[in-house]
Amino acid sequence: MTDMTHTTEQVQAYMARVPESLVRYLEDEVLPQYDHFDPAHRRDHARSVMQRSMAMGAHYADTDAGMLLTAAACHDLGLCEGRACHHLVSERIVRADQRLRQWFDGAQIEVIAEAAEDHRASADRAPRTIYGMIVAEADRLIDPLVSMRRAVQYGLANYPELTREQHYQRMVAHLHEKYAEGGYLHLWLPESPNAAPLAELRRMMADEPLMRQTFDLLWQQEMP
Template sequence: MINNLPLKLREYIQGRIIPQYVNFDKAHQINHVEKVIDESLKLASHYDVDVSMVYVIAAYHDLGLCEGREFHHIVSGRILLEDETLRHWFTDEQLLQMKEAIEDHRASNKQAPRSVYGKIVAEADRIIDPEVTLRRTVQYGLSHYPEMDKEQQYKRFREHLTNKYEEGGYLKLWIPQSDNAGRLAELRKLIANEDELLEVFNRLYINELEGK
């Protein structure tokens, strides 16, 4: 599907936008944005949407991390809207819709995304793969709370998983065609097994410290 996008747009995104992710924490590197792009395009095939818009929304969705985590979704939307180069391919109305989709992608948002574009990128950003999700959670803790010792890191790790992924957690899934529902059930089963969860944490923690 990506090969059907305008060549100059692809060149711009791949040459100027995606490389910016190298400056972010380990959980939000180039491999993350590429996965979100791939998953967004996959989900887009189920809807009557502008694929170029989906592609760009996914590419820009975490750029706001350059100003910190808390409001990154708002900053990311602003970065997209202020990028004059995008006006070669999109109207003001499209750019505004794309900005809103990015603002709506954050998992902790209490309101549903305002458009199908927001639902697509929000769902794609979930990419619930137990191993990847747990590794990214460890990476985030080590990157943002380096002063914590191993016991404190595990406590943060466990609390984050509980608050986000367990029944009643703030994570919401929006696209029924996504594979995330089954993967979420698998992850919840692992979270409920304290011994197994601790074993996985210990492995990932050591691997990260050793740079594996």
């Protein structure tokens, strides 16, 4: 397995390849669109995916940092039309954004759009390019506590009629469907930094008392 750990200086040097005008556009025009989404997909989530994409992108010296940052920034924009097909809507939004043509040609925009579509964890095929693979891995953010918190947040935002016990059962069912052995989540890069956290989450999922205890803590913190 190849080590994807990089120094701050290496990541900063990779990020420095992105035109400042593009960074400003993503910050001022793209990221504010996340403010209207559910709590698990607000601006802080988009920033996290962007930062993690840059950290992983530094491992692949021949990638275009601007294309990768843009794909990461735009990956969840399709949530404006709901979650079910948001990856397809994100792809459409990228293609329709004429402002991006200040920095990219048509072929590059096509790659960015494909990466935005291919990020979805439930996709039944591998992303078509390294850009999609990186954004998909960056979007995973398989931190056991964060993954559980996002499941609780999504349940509260979309199923307010459920009881506390039903929210717990929904969270557990979601985690098993997505993260368990045979679940729909795939790690597309062999050197993915998500491999160790995924193993830890699976250990937690096998410990029902620990799952209950963690849910109770998250419930207290997330209840409006």
